[in-house]
Amino acid sequence: NPVGLRQGxxxxxxxxxxxxxxxxxxxxNKNEIAQVGAISAADEEIGKYISEAMDxxxxxxxxxxxxxxxxxxxLEVVEGMQFDRGYQSPYMVTDSDKMIAELERPYILVxxxxx
Numbered sequence: 001n002p003v004g005l006r007q008g009x010x011x012x013x014x015x016x017x018x019x020x021x022x023x024x025x026x027x028x029n030k031n032e033i034a035q036v037g038a039i040s041a042a043d044e045e046i047g048k049y050i051s052e053a054m055d056x057x058x059x060x061x062x063x064x065x066x067x068x069x070x071x072x073x074x075l076e077v078v079e080g081m082q083f084d085r086g087y088q089s090p091y092m093v094t095d096s097d098k099m100i101a102e103l104e105r106p107y108i109l110v111x112x113x114x115x
Contacts, residue, residue: 049075
């Protein structure tokens with residue numbers, strides 16, 4: 001019975017989420033963030049970078065990790081905005097390796113009308 005299966009899955013999810021909430025601990029300082037990052041990455045240095053990045057961008061910031069061509073690990077903070085949507089056309093991409101469109105002094109239209 002698909003309906004019964006769905007209800008069972010939903011109930012199991014609720015129980016699992018409650019159990020996770022019961023055992024979770026709030027991470028409140030830079031040192032704790034570094035510890036979580038180090039455990040997640042299995043690398044203490046990366047944990048420190050994650051902590052520093054979180055400190056710079058805040059809880060609502062976006063952290064993007066990219067593979068480097070060199071041997072160094074570095075942290076770069078980029079001011080700006082990020083949208084959760086893709087590009088309307090692949091021709092909008094200015095850097096195909098990173099799949100980003102970097103624009104200098106673009107014209108921006110803000111409207112509440114449909115375009």
